[in-house]
Structures are given as structure tokens and as C-alpha cells.
Amino acid sequence: MKISVQSEDFDVGAECAALTRGRTDIGAVASFVGLVRDSNDGAGVARMTLEHYPGMTEKSLAEIVEEARGRWDVMDATVIHRVGELRPGDNIVLVVVASAHRGDAFAACEFIMDYLKTRAPFWKKEKTPEGERWVDARESDDRAAEKWKG
Amino acid sequence: MKISVQSEDFDVGAECAALTRGRTDIGAVASFVGLVRDSNDGAGVARMTLEHYPGMTEKSLAEIVEEARGRWDVMDATVIHRVGELRPGDNIVLVVVASAHRGDAFAACEFIMDYLKTRAPFWKKEKTPEGERWVDARESDDRAAEKWKG
Amino acid sequence: MSVKVLYFAGLREAVGQSSEQLALPAQIGSVGQLHAHLVARGGAWQALATAKNLRIAVNQKIAAVDAPLKDGDEVAFFPPVTGG
């Protein structure tokens, strides 16, 4: 398991390759990349700053991955989240899950993203033509996380 | 949209980057890689040969992607499927879906894989210690495809 | 009329060929009739009758047994797919 909170960009291909290197028991690798969009809630976004809670962030990401491991057949996983200043088109977050079977890989990858969105202590501040603003939490993200309950 | 049936390997990172290059409206890229496992149905797999139906394969993959586009907000997608002789650990298939939002990217990517598994004319032949055998279609794959109906 | 017939995977191996160009007797006008015509050859062609969940495509589209045939069609017989 690899968890990293970093300002540097990441390489999806390299991270996927690292999970499967030297192994022949993995049948499925699902990955997700979240990127900065040039608009949000109807306003143009010129820049974004990502703040986090050092220490708690890494712990909460590791806990989310552990929870996914308890629910699905996860052979290995990588979560990388960038912090600092980002621009439209930049990568924000990467989740990669390796499993024997695709259903587990897809479910665990989406679960980790949904939980990361609602539990990991990151905060986005956007620069728009009207000035800077902290991004509001979305109800749709809460609903996405709720669907894994019960 | 890119559809390719090829014997050469593919590069996940390069294919993800190609979908987002020069665009700042994409917020989510979900990808899936299927790999050859060293065992299947309790037998060791030393090698695998992938046969396909040239012409129909590409058409059926394009149709599956079009169906995904009709159901979800899919900004662009890539499907690459390898044919010929493969070994454990080798990549078989890549599906990448770019969207504004992660829910659409995940759903469309998994849908394309589930439909590819049950509709695209590819056939696997495995070499095991007991000899060569054509892989049987799985009921679990039919069920996975069924879940997108209705 | 004349059709091109293709066989894939286990079925290709069973019948011992991957494709043939076939001039059809006048009374054969559907996929099901073509199938019966091939099975009637006997021997290895029984594989077309015993195949589990045989799939048929006409002009590279999945077709039902009652699908009509016309001159120049490409008809493929194959087992359930197992790619991905």
C-alpha cells in the first residue's frame, strides 16, 4: 500500500506498473484520476489551492484503504493526493487498486474515492473572476459515500 | 474516441494523458486494465492466445462505447484490446473514460468492461499443465452485464 | 445465392476450417436454415448442433436464427465470447 500527500505531479502509468511489477496473480487494475476543471458551480476557475491537515490526512487515507481491503479482495492499492497550488487540467488525486477480479477493483477504487471526498481532511480554495472562495462540500458527495453503507 | 485491437502492448499513462491533453473541462478519468493471471479455474496458466473476429470486434467495441455515451456524460473514451499470444502478467485490455464527474467516469468504464466481456468477439485459449483449453464463458460475467439493464 | 461463412475459436477447430464461400440451395433463406444445412453435412459439422450457446452474427452483427439471408452476406458461427 502506498499513500502519499505531495505537491509534485504523479504518473498514472508508473503507479499502475509499480502495483503489478513482478506479480502474475493480479487480473484487474482499476484507477481513477481527479483533475482541476476550468469551471465549478457556474464560475470560471483560474487557480486552486489545496490545503490539508498533515498527519491526519495520511492516517485517514490509510484507514479508508484498510476499510476497502476489509470489504473487497484488494491485493494492493495506491493513493496519491496533491496539495498546494494547482491549475485547470492539473492532476489532483490518483487512486489505483489491484485485485484478482474486476468487480472488486472497480468497487474498491470508487469506494476509496467516495470516502476520500467526505472524510480525508483536504480543502479547496478556488480563484475565480469574482475573487477567491473556499469550495463548499457537496451533498452529492455525501450521497455517494452513503451508498456504501449497510 | 479511440478503439484499437492490436498485438502490441499499451501504455496506461500515455493513453490517459492523450484523453486529457489540451483540455481543462475534464474532472475525472477512470481506467481499467485487465491482465493475464497465472491461474484460472484452479489450473496454472503458462500462456494464453487471444483470437478475435477482425472487423466485428472493432464495430462491437465502438457500439459499446456509444451506448455508454448515451447513458452517461462521457467526454472521451479509449478501448484497447490485445490479441495473439500473451503470458501471465501481460496486459490484455485497457478502458479509459474521461468525464466531467467521477460517478459518470466510473460507471461508464465498468459498463464498457462488462459489455466487452459478454459482447465483443474475443476468445481466450489457455495453455495449462494439462494441455490447451478454450476458456468457458462465465455466468458471473453475464450477471455483471445484466446489472446495467432496465 | 452465395454467402461467406466464418467459424471462430473452438468451433473453428472442431469443423477444421476458419471460413468458406458457400453457394446456397434456393430453399435456404435464413440463418437457421443455413445452420441446419451445415449440420446435415454430418461428421465434424455436428459440432454446430452440439455447441452450447452457439452465437451467430450476420454481417458482423449478432443475429437470431430467424434472421433472413441475402446474397453476399457474411455469416459467423462462434461460442460465447471470453475476452477482456
Added chain:
Amino acid sequence: MSVKVLYFAGLREAVGQSSEQLALPAQIGSVGQLHAHLVARGGAWQALATAKNLRIAVNQKIAAVDAPLKDGDEVAFFPPVTGG
């Protein structure tokens, strides 16, 4: 006892600081009491009272308002998270 208090994102900006080491009066033994103690400072600290869906972590774990505090704890106040 003494605790370290952290503020993040909009809340950090509102109170004008990111962290402080705080010696607590003897009657403060829970997260909720610490919260009330900080709000009682008035002025910018009202932001802790008016924040929508305020989140609290004790020693880097999400905690409820009735969570007990002990000497050396790290208590963080922040708005709902928006990463990913």
C-alpha cells in the same frame, strides 16, 4: 491541562491563526467545553459558533462534542472536507 488547537481552511482564515497551545481552565474536560471556551472569546471566534457543519478531530481522529480531553491532546476544528 494544555492542548494544541488547530484551525483549517475558512475557519483558519476567520479566526486569523492556524494553531495555538492552550492552557485550559480546570473545568474544561471535553471537546464541547473547549469549543464554548473559544467561542466565549468573542469577536472573530464567533466563527466557531456560526460555522456550518463544523468538524472536530482529537489526535487526528474525528471526534464528537462530548469526547473527553486530556493533557497534550491535539484538537482540530475545520469545515467539511472538499478534497479529491
